[in-house]
Amino acid sequence: MADPQARLEQMLARLKACNFRLTPQRLAVVKILAASVDHPGVERIYDQVKEVFPTTSLATIYKTVALLKELNEVLEIRFSESSRFDGNKPYPHPHVICLKCKKILDPELAGIEKLTQEASHRTGFRIVNHRLDFIGICPECQTQE
Amino acid sequence: MADPQARLEQMLARLKACNFRLTPQRLAVVKILAASVDHPGVERIYDQVKEVFPTTSLATIYKTVALLKELNEVLEIRFSESSRFDGNKPYPHPHVICLKCKKILDPELAGIEKLTQEASHRTGFRIVNHRLDFIGICPECQTQE
DNA sequence: GTATGTGCAAAGAGTTTGCAGGGTA
């Protein structure tokens, strides 16, 4: 894991560089995210910020997180607004998803089993499932750029 | 991709084996999912079913898809109810997620770059991002089983 | 001082649920 202090300074520097103001609420959210090892959700960030600033609103957390995401200072772990389904291959397999046209392909990839074993071995988890999605631009949409 | 006809029969057989009734709406949904190559969302399935049964409701689609998911006949592509954030490593990296306690770890895994290149090469996509999540049970939760 | 950020409340999207009526087996 990266050094939380360094991450904090990096994030604050980015905010300042882009001329965003440093409010107490923002600082609290940034601190939590910089030190996060457990990938908190909005609600958990909210709870922690409220301990220091009880009047903070959920909307502020959402806005701050969205801002940091915009600045590429946080990673959002989420698939999409809504679910997509695969009835043809109802077992885990890799997807390649086009950002523009939302097309989803199923590439044949070797090496996932090995990666799964490696993950299991390193963490002690019993892995029962996985999700591997590559996000990018498909050939058709590339020509329209 | 699997043979759509075979998938259809497999799905219908599973429904029958579990004593679920075969209604026209259900059949329509199953047909669409069995032949799906593009991972449709609920709304798209809904639109297609309505072409044949205009009175069909969205709720029925949701219920049918949930049933098929229960029977392991469709795969849902979705992260979770709500987003989780990582401000410590704000770039794509693998996650290992515990189904029980929702803990998320960041294992160090080799071989993702290679897999990314392979996906790009096979599909022609320009890959800008990826998501690799292993879902399972963590060591602590395993002992509580 | 001024533009930006906050907090509140309402709106919006996606999904789930309860219930009465209708259709499958």
Add this chain to the structure above:
DNA sequence: TACCCTGCAAACTCTTTGCACATAC
């Protein structure tokens, strides 16, 4: 016929937005 399934509407969750007030710079 008996139970399951459907369709409708309401409820629910997560997230976004509009607006008036507050505040960082």
